[in-house]
């Protein structure tokens with residue numbers, strides 16, 4: 001473990017907050033501010049540090065692995081303290097937020113010199129300027145550039161629920177109706193980092209629990225913030241409109257949720273509001289419904305391991321901008337159910353698949369377009385710097401290029417819309433181009449952001465300042481000559497300003513006439529003595545003045561530019577959106593060409609016909625290893641009379657490792673990709689809009705929630721059987737695996753019947769229970785398919801081909817051998833299997849008897865060949881069929897005669 005490090009890389013650190021036993025004025029101020037923020041760690045600004053005290057310090061020191069110290073006393077007790085340097089506090093903030101803390105940032109609101117004017121004991125004015133919470137971050141350092149950071153708010157009015165979600169860092173704002181039962185899937189889709197819920201009494205903890213399950217921080221917000229009328233007014237004020245109708249008709253629950261979100265942002269940003277875009281209302285059923293378990297199973301945006309790597313999202317991501325990547329995640333998380341919308345997206349992709357030069361030109365320009373949305377937000381919040389203006393300048397330059405390039409083409413609607421968003425920013429772009437240097441600094445106070453020639457006053461001040469430096473140098477040369485001391489230097493520090501320094505050996509010369517008339521002694525150090533002159537002081541004043549005048553001028557120009565940019569915020573947001581849309585379309589086109597994907601046909605009705613389908617993630621993984629993926633078809637379309645179509649349920653059997661799970665998933669992923677607006681890995685795809693996607697593929701123990709594998713499996717299966725409607729696509733893999741064979745088989749059996757008869761939706765059902773194939777005789781929609789394998793010299797070879805029919809055996813033992821189980825175990829398993837199969841053929845308790853009879857140690861120590869199973873003799877078969885306990889003595893005697901007769905007839909071998 002890393003050793004404890006005190007975060008002390010800043011120069012000065014202020015004195016003790018408290019001296020002695022009495023409460024000092026500073027401590028009184030601290031305690032007062034802290035009392036208003038009991039739930040947050042208080043970052044209390046003292047000079048170059050943010051200090052934390054008492055319990056805050058203990059928690060932060062542990063979380064950040066920095067040293068915990070003690071300073072002064074409060075009411076007789078030591079005060080615990082730790083601190084982080086102000087200039088590098090962002091990294092520490094990020095760590096604390098990631099660990100679930102909230103932080104109140106308390107700044108000095110005046111210069112300490114101002115406070116001193118009020119008296120020796122006066123305390124510098126301080127107050128909290130911002131609450132940092134997971135859902136309200138804006139700094140690049142604290143955010144993942146390629147992911148949205150959602151703050152969600154869940155409001156309920158008279159039993160109706162609504163969810164609002166806002167990305168404070170980009171201003172994207174959405175709302176949708178959402179009953180409580182739909183909250184889990186919605187949160188799973190949005191993956192918000194913080195969810196606001198109404199503060200409740202102790203009895204109602206259900207909502208908090210539901211949020212916690214998704215891994216987001218649940219923040220209870222006082223009831224007052226949820227009032228729908230207050231919310232309406234707040235929103236009207238925010239958007240500067242008399243009525244919200246222009247943005248849509250919102251229900252009271254929707255208003256409540258949106259209002260609470262905005263109130264919370266106002267609270268945490270202390271009145272500095274980010275640029276919130278007008279709310280977009282998501283129609284009910286506008287997006288494919290996908291619950292949390294299905295998302296996990298299909299690894300839509302996160303792999304099982306928790307990271308992005310290995311997910312569908314990362315496999316299909318060819319975007320080159322952060323905003324494009326965020327849009328991609330939004331689309332993959334919520335594939336559309338609106339055919340016109342999907343078609344419009346696909347038209348844009350198709351245009352770029354067909355015109356590769358255009359696509360490459362777009363991507364080249366996009367690569368040079370920096371992030372604009374988050375830069376805008378920081379500028380709006382007063383947290384932006386020259387670099388943010390530079391980002392907007394550069395992005396607009398590319399927007400201009402792109403608009404021009406797109407102007408030469410016949411374009412589908414989406415690309416035309418994008419072009420319109422990109423046009424008309426020339427004036428602002430030129431203003432920024434002229435005003436800023438090529439690589440502007442991060443902070444305006446660092447100076448050097450504004451280009452020479454942009455402003456007369458600035459140029460003048462700069463000239464004097466820079467000339468001043470030259471004058472200092474020539475003054476130094478003059479003094480060195482005059483005093484005859486070559487080593488004489490003019491230096492600068494924050495305490496003395498400019499001063500003349502000579503070594504102690506030379507000092508005497510200057511302390512005596514005639515030099516002592518010009519050189520005024522200021523300070524004697526070990527080994528050096530410092531002087532000044534009237535001339536130097538004058539020069540210093542002039543230089544200093546020029547420097548600060550230049551900086552003031554830069555600030556003034558920066559402010560003016562900032563205002564100009566913010567005045568055009570809506571148009572800039574549209575341009576940012578257009579860039580993201582182009583990036584996404586070009587990215588989808590790129591992967592379609594690269595991997596030979598095809599445009600899916602999205603139809604009315606419930607077709608699901610995939611020809612030559614592949615798994616988008618597995619295919620790429622195999623490719624990297626130089627192997628190829630075997631494409632497979634799938635047809636789940638309805639058949640039969642129009643009024644009572646039989647929806648086929650595919651029952652897929654096949655050995656382990658044959659590719660069942662891969663096949664199941666690939667069909668679900670193709671549906672999700674198609675409706676997200678992408679091309680799909682198939683030769684042809686016809687899909688009737690899927691409005692719900694369910695997948696239950698292999699269960700993992702959920703010990704944290706106290707549920708066993710089997711329980712998780714059953715809960716998820718129940719959700720599917722209860723919810724899947726006619727437009728659903730259901731993928732079930734090995735239902736019932738987690739329990740005893742017969743229980744599992746019965747549950748799988750009944751589940752299959754329910755899906756076929758009641759849910760009547762497109763279903764793919766993979767199972768190990770070959771017995772289920774018998775249902776094909778009775779369920780008219782059931783079609784059996786199997787993964788083809790070939791046996792060769794006792795080895796099993798997987799062909800990865802889906803074919804009609806049922807698997808004859810499992811090949812589990814062969815697969816176990818491939819996995820490297822010791823040969824002795826494999827041989828023994830084969831014996832047991834043979835015996836069990838034998839017993840099965842003979843029925844009843846025979847199997848058990850046979851297993852018990854197997855010589856236990858025959859397999860060890862040396863591996864041996866399994867004996868060929870002998871067919872049962874007639875006598876043995878007869879014996880296997882009896883149960884002695886149920887026989888009368890008379891029947892037993894009859895049996896003995898019967899067996900003896902059989903032996904005489906020679907029925908001893910098979």
Ligand SMILES: Nc1ncnc2c1ncn2[C@@H]1O[C@H](COP(=O)(O)OP(=O)(O)OP(=O)(O)O)[C@@H](O)[C@H]1O
Nearest residue numbers: 628629630631655656657658659660661662663800
């Ligand atoms: N169509 C295919 N073409 C090529 N390789 C494939 C194909 N499908 C699957 N595979 C390979 O086979 C491996 C096993 O596939 P999968 O996990 O889908 O098998 P399974 O039948 O579900 O096995 P189990 O029953 O043990 O879960 C995969 O990791 C993949 O590398």
